[in-house]
Amino acid sequence: MKAPNPWITYRTRFLVKAKQLTTSLSFADVLGRQHSGRKGDYLVESSDGVLRIAPRQIFEDIYVPLLSDATPEQQEVQSLPSFPPHLTRKSPQPYRNGRTPSPNLRSL
Secondary structure, eight states, rough: OSSSOEEEEEEEESSEEEESSSSSSEOOTTTTTTTETTOOOOOEEEETEEEEEEEEHHHHHHEEEEOSSSHHHHHHHHHHHOOOGGGGGOOOOOOOOOOOOOOTOOOO
């Protein structure tokens, strides 16, 4: 890679750090597996420190950048879409039929 890109934290189900490649890159990992990528692909570091290369299309479909000043919980709230009132769903309501349950019935 020519210019050093900063690591950016991304999230899906797990947090990873990634850099977008500015040139082609090939390397062998500690287990001897060959990895290669082109300009635009991503060098991904998982939480356990393992490096791999993800193709750009796949990476950008799966990962969402985590804002540097937001926690994962804050990021989740910020990424929720806001829908117009007629498209929102009501929360589930308790079943009310006017009868009280029999004292001999137990739930499973």
